[in-house]
Amino acid sequence: MSGGTDRLDVDALLSDGAVRTVVCCGSGGVGKTTTAAALGLRAAALGRQAVVITVDPARRLAQSMGLSELDNTPRPVELPGSFAAPGGSLHAMMLDMKRTFDEIVEAHAAPERAREILANPFYRSLSSSFTGTQEYMAMEKLGQLREDGDWDLIIVDTPPSRSALDFLDAPERLGRFLDGRLIRVLGAPARTGAFRLLGAGVGMLTGMLSKIVGAQALKDVQSFVASFDAVFGGFQERAERTYRRLQDPGTAFLVVAVPESDAVREAAYFVERLAADSMPLAGMVMNRTHRTPVDGLSAEQAMAACTELERQGGHPLAAAALRLHARAAGLRDREAELRGRLSAAHPGVPVAEVPARTRDVHDLAALREVGDALGGGPLTV
């Protein structure tokens, strides 16, 4: 192991009964969903009753866990006997953000009002395409599952955000919007006190907004606000509660990355952001690292030997193997350097490493191998 980096003890984390939620975050394409699924499987093998919330998993990964549809309800994953410890189990669900939003409305509004809201065109686009809604609903669902109390350990895979910030900011932004000044202005019946007090800017504001988004859209927003506001004015409070829930010590954040400069930069940024927001960071998962089985032969030595052999002629296999090793060792060294820089900038953040695989992960056996790499090797259950 390269000097200075603590190893993240994933098994200890997953076995710690005080840890009730694990949040996997990181930039797109680093293997967050696979990591979340592998952690869930590992947790079951360690005797936890785990549920994995995924957002838009690749089809084959979803199939490997027996998820065939987006139905917003945790479904049991059928595990062969050797996969779960006694008492351990795994459930998985795919987030349906629109349905989650609808359920909030239905739970808080009288049936008539709920129908009005659900049919509003502005609500329909807000609940299905606003870029922050997915993030918000993932957190909302997490909150619901935690309040249900049926789950011993909840593992969340965060949405592939446009930027790392979205996932922490969207709930607040959506909350702020729904509870904010603009909404109050738009929602206030014209010519009432509140409306007049806000001054002349309001007429200009609604005029411009209707030019930008269209008069009909503005009407939709206004009628949405009127029904929504009556249902629960405290949307912001709800968003804040979700946010605070993430800060409590029962939550553990894992920043997932791959040893490539962009992903490492994003990971560093994420680590800083979590610290700034007092979110409990448990460590990092470094996916797809490269190793080489050949000890004691550096990239430079191998390349020099390859050149020499090619000059001599006659050993094509050995020359090719040396060239291959020179590349592999070079890649390993560059990755070690990137990780070294990361751990120098963020000392004390432990890291678990998962070596690159030749093939994609799309069955339980492969998922278990990833879990073995994350934890301390194969478990006997």
Added chain:
Amino acid sequence: MVSGKGGTGKTTAAGALALALASDGGRVLLVEVEGRQGIAELFGTGPLPYAERKVVGARGGGEVFALAVDAEAALMEYLEMFYGIRRAGQVLTRFGAVDFATTIAPGVRDVLLTGKATEAVRRREGGRRSRVQGPHVYDAVVLDAPPTGRIAQFLCVNAEVAGLARMGPIRNHADKAMATIRSSATAVHFVALPEEMPAQEAADGLAEIREAGLHPGFVLLNMAHEPLLAPEALEDAERGEVDTDALAQGLKAVRLDAPKETAAALAREVTEHARRVGAESAVRERLRALGPPLLELPFLGGGIDTDALFRIADRLTAQGVGR
């Protein structure tokens, strides 16, 4: 338009494509829309402002300009252009309506982003007041587009705002953008890695944009491992058959320490390489079957700097990409 699964190297591919299109004296604009400052990182410049700046000279006197489109700035610019009022922006900001218009009102953000990028495609020398139509300001505009999951929605701005503005300036803006996006001058490229999931996403994205009536461009296979062994040796190695004696002989010939042990370890490395190459060529065949021309971007390792980007662009030029 360059899309692909997250993490496949869209920004690198878009940068290399811009360089290849600018070689031979072209003038190309490279646009990003996701606020990541990926272009600045790629070319090692400071953060890009909301303005078109030259970032690098291409071969043969070509030039690549870059623009980081910001939805809020685009909205302000747009308001000023259509209403000639700076105050409009101030009022919107005061009520938090900029946030509303650019992030929450569905589709408006994408209209502003694609609107800006497609305006650059249509822009001609001499400005719009000039009576004679000058040549296009840019020979090509390359957009580092959102990932496959969002690409069809992002590009079909018309459909997105259909439920919102049934008339008015945003709708006109969307219609113009859509006409450019839908024209045969616009191609949507997909970047994939030689792995199953990115390949699947490229296939899904391609199907979606075909469905939407847009034009597919290339499938760009990024970072495939180049086979280092002769085909027969590769086949044997894939089955785990590597001639360790021959390997050890070779190592002895260059006086390396512990030739036997090293040969055994090298054999494992060779097998792993052969299996990876085998898995990758299966993916390559699937990508080829999708229809659009398959172009390869080399795996360079060691991070991407301007020098590496030129090497990738040269590979694209060699595969026929140019003005």
